[in-house]
Amino acid sequence: MAKMSVDDKLGVVRFKVDEHNAHIIVDDTYQNMDEINLLVMACPASLYSYEDGKVAFNYEGCLECGTCRVLSSGKVIKSWSYPRGPLGVEYHQG
Amino acid sequence: MSEEKFDAIIVGGGLAGSAAAYALAKAGLEVAVIERGTSCGSKNVTGGRIYAHSLARLIPDYAETAPLERKIVKERIILMTGTGSTAVEYRDEKLKDDSCASYSVLRAKFDAWLAEKAEAEGALYITGIRVDELMREDGKICGVVADGDSLNADVVLLADGVHSLLAQQIGMKKDLSPHQVGVGVKEVIGLDEKTISDRFGVLPGEGVACLVAGHATGGAAGGGILYTNKNSISIGTVVNIGQIGAGEGLKVPDMIERLKDSPTIAPLIAGGELLEYAAHLVPEGGANMTPELVGDGVLIAGDAAGFVMNLGFTFRGMDLAIESGHLAAQAIIKAKEKGDFSAAGLSEYRTLLDNSFVMRDLKHFRKMPAFMDSPQIYKEIPEVAGEVLGSLFAIDGSAPKKLVKNVTSILKSKMKLTTVIKLASKAMGAM
Numbered sequence: 001m002a003k004m005s006v007d008d009k010l011g012v013v014r015f016k017v018d019e020h021n022a023h024i025i026v027d028d029t030y031q032n033m034d035e036i037n038l039l040v041m042a043c044p045a046s047l048y049s050y051e052d053g054k055v056a057f058n059y060e061g062c063l064e065c066g067t068c069r070v071l072s073s074g075k076v077i078k079s080w081s082y083p084r085g086p087l088g089v090e091y092h093q094g
Numbered sequence: 095m096s097e098e099k100f101d102a103i104i105v106g107g108g109l110a111g112s113a114a115a116y117a118l119a120k121a122g123l124e125v126a127v128i129e130r131g132t133s134c135g136s137k138n139v140t141g142g143r144i145y146a147h148s149l150a151r152l153i154p155d156y157a158e159t160a161p162l163e164r165k166i167v168k169e170r171i172i173l174m175t176g177t178g179s180t181a182v183e184y185r186d187e188k189l190k191d192d193s194c195a196s197y198s199v200l201r202a203k204f205d206a207w208l209a210e211k212a213e214a215e216g217a218l219y220i221t222g223i224r225v226d227e228l229m230r231e232d233g234k235i236c237g238v239v240a241d242g243d244s245l246n247a248d249v250v251l252l253a254d255g256v257h258s259l260l261a262q263q264i265g266m267k268k269d270l271s272p273h274q275v276g277v278g279v280k281e282v283i284g285l286d287e288k289t290i291s292d293r294f295g296v297l298p299g300e301g302v303a304c305l306v307a308g309h310a311t312g313g314a315a316g317g318g319i320l321y322t323n324k325n326s327i328s329i330g331t332v333v334n335i336g337q338i339g340a341g342e343g344l345k346v347p348d349m350i351e352r353l354k355d356s357p358t359i360a361p362l363i364a365g366g367e368l369l370e371y372a373a374h375l376v377p378e379g380g381a382n383m384t385p386e387l388v389g390d391g392v393l394i395a396g397d398a399a400g401f402v403m404n405l406g407f408t409f410r411g412m413d414l415a416i417e418s419g420h421l422a423a424q425a426i427i428k429a430k431e432k433g434d435f436s437a438a439g440l441s442e443y444r445t446l447l448d449n450s451f452v453m454r455d456l457k458h459f460r461k462m463p464a465f466m467d468s469p470q471i472y473k474e475i476p477e478v479a480g481e482v483l484g485s486l487f488a489i490d491g492s493a494p495k496k497l498v499k500n501v502t503s504i505l506k507s508k509m510k511l512t513t514v515i516k517l518a519s520k521a522m523g524a525m
Binding site: 001003004006009010012013016037038040041042043044045046063064065066067069070071073081082083084085086088089090091092093094 | 136
């Protein structure tokens with residue numbers, strides 16, 4: 001199979017994006033690099049990065065696994081909930 | 095929403111929730127299932143394979159209508175290194191017996207089917223609505239708040255999945271710690287039916303389950319999975335969240351790429367088309383993470399209760415989910431007969447679970463999570479297996495070595511003898 005980037009893989013997944021509310025709020029000023037790197041490594045959708053001295057996160061491609069919640073609640077993660085129904089990821093295989 | 099009061103509200107239309115809804119509706123109770131996804135299954139992911147025994151008790155003729163992908167007739171355990179793999183394969187006609195039948199499934203279809211079954215018995219499904227909190231009156235749970243509306247019931251069954259934020263809200267479940275859960279990443283790869291049967295050496299309708307330890311997770315505790323569906327292959331990795339960064343320190347999304355790129359797996363999925371990419375958490379703490387299962391007006395079932403077993407040679411979760419939902423329904427039916435939905439009135443659930451395979455098997459394998467933490471399973475053991483077999487099969491004209499002496503020297507080069515003995519004894523204790 002041809003190699004695909006995580007972004008390309010997310011392109012195959014169906015989402016109903018909540019345009020108004022982010023269901024995960026990160027503390028973008030958080031600075032403990034060990035914690036930040038852990039999220040960068042852990043997120044299956046590669047949605048976490050560290051750019052220009054800040055934590056960058058895009059909730060739109062979130063697969064709702066909650067790995068970041070388990071790893072970093074109260075640290076990088078300020079608040080975490082599932083998206084409002086029926087928004088967010090929509091699996092057609094599962 | 096109306097002022098109506100349900101006998102039971104079930105949060106989550108997955109397998110535990112819909113199994114309970116089916117049994118409750120069949121017994122004539124007024125039951126509502128609230129599911130945050132557009133449809134049941136649309137937020138759910140399995141590896142996956144379901145062992146059908148508990149479904150067969152709930153719906154004896156399930157096989158006639160359930161969207162089963164393939165009956166699993168072959169089990170393959172693969173120990174993978176960077177260059178190759180050592181596999182054990184088991185097949186026996188016994189695996190086809192109804193009594194121990196297992197099937198590959200895809201949750202979007204499978205959960206929707208079970209929900210339809212429950213709906214046909216009279217359960218009310220409210221989809222596309224997220225339950226935000228539980229309502230409490232005089233200390234007893236008496237309903238839910240969803241999207242700003244309140245909905246009342248004598249009892250609420252939490253079948254809201256691995257995080258169960260609701261069980262945490264009411265203090266019945268501690269927050270998950272990283273070592274109690276694995277993150278599963280899965281791709282569903284489309285391939286035509288005949289190609290899959292040919293590549294895996296099975297007849298139409300038959301399928302294979304593979305578990306892979308080693309190379310893919312880069313030494314971190316976890317592994318690969320592969321299940322054949324009718325027209326697709328489910329392939330993925332699961333790694334314990336507490337192990338992320340361990341071993342070679344691979345990124346989670348890179349692990350599945352390693353698995354797919356490996357010489358063992360690549361030819362099996364060649365020419366396939368990615369149909370879906372998914373991620374979900376898997377409870378891995380076994381009996382050591384069971385929350386309080388019963389409270390005043392509330393019960394917990396399925397993944398929310400941590401009812402999953404990672405046994406190394408197989409995963410089980412969906413059979414436990416269905417059984418726990420079924421048993422929760424039986425306890426609720428009894429509580430209704432008594433008119434007592436307090437924790438005492440619902441305590442039959444705990445008894446039923448204790449007497450069922452769910453708690454029996456979770457307890458039987460309670461030392462398994464500690465064994466599965468052993469780093470050697472994911473690096474040294476696959477390497478030893480590879481080197482031993484390599485010394486037998488890679489014939490280059492050099493002098494052969496005495497087998498026992500050779501195995502001992504390869505083992506010693508990878509692990510201390512005391513580590514080997516400890517590992518073997520841990521494995522015996524865990525099984």
